[in-house]
Amino acid sequence: LSSSSAASDVYKRQEEWFEERLIDKNTFIWIIEDNSIPIGQIRFQYSIHNFYEVDIFIMKKYRKLGVASFALKEAEKVSKIKPLRAIIKNNNQKSYAFFLKNGFCLNSTNEDYVSLVKV
Numbered sequence: 524l525s526s527s528s529a530a531s532d533v534y535k536r537q538e539e540w541f542e543e544r545l546i547d548k549n550t551f552i553w554i555i556e557d558n559s560i561p562i563g564q565i566r567f568q569y570s571i572h573n574f575y576e577v578d579i580f581i582m583k584k585y586r587k588l589g590v591a592s593f594a595l596k597e598a599e600k601v602s603k604i605k606p607l608r609a610i611i612k613n614n615n616q617k618s619y620a621f622f623l624k625n626g627f628c629l630n631s632t633n634e635d636y637v638s639l640v641k642v
Contacts, residue, residue, distance in 0.1 A: 544568070551575075551602050555594045557585065565594050567604055574608035574640065577622075595625055606642040613637055 544550045549569035554561050563581035570576050581591050599607070609627060611618040612635065619637060623629075627639035 551598070551604070553594065553598055553601075555581065555590060557590075563590065563594070565591075565598050567598065567602060567607065570608070572608075574606050575604050577607050577609045591621065592625055606640055608641075609639045610636050611639070 544552060544566070547568070551567045553565050555563040555565065562585045563579070565580075566578040567575040568578070577595070579591050579595065581594075599605075607627070608630065609618070609622045611622070613632070619639070622639045622641075625641075627641045630638040630640040632638070
């Protein structure tokens, strides 16, 4: 398998995953913009564990400006969805601090991940 073929397969799987998210009635995605320029996204996706998993991405240039906190608060206000859960890698201290600062509480840990919830 050539590297370009492998990259094409990865892109195709990501595209299929994204299309599934768009039609999934239990997934909510917001694009974060700055003057109509996309700078990130936030997603709430229902899991089988009765939580909406939270995923946030902000382009590096826009980090540490309060954009993610603002977007999370707005998404919570618009969707009125609870409980929320964020699962982050143990070594990701910035994400851990971000979710604590935004009202999440430690739920559980294992050797690889930390789970934080907001009810």
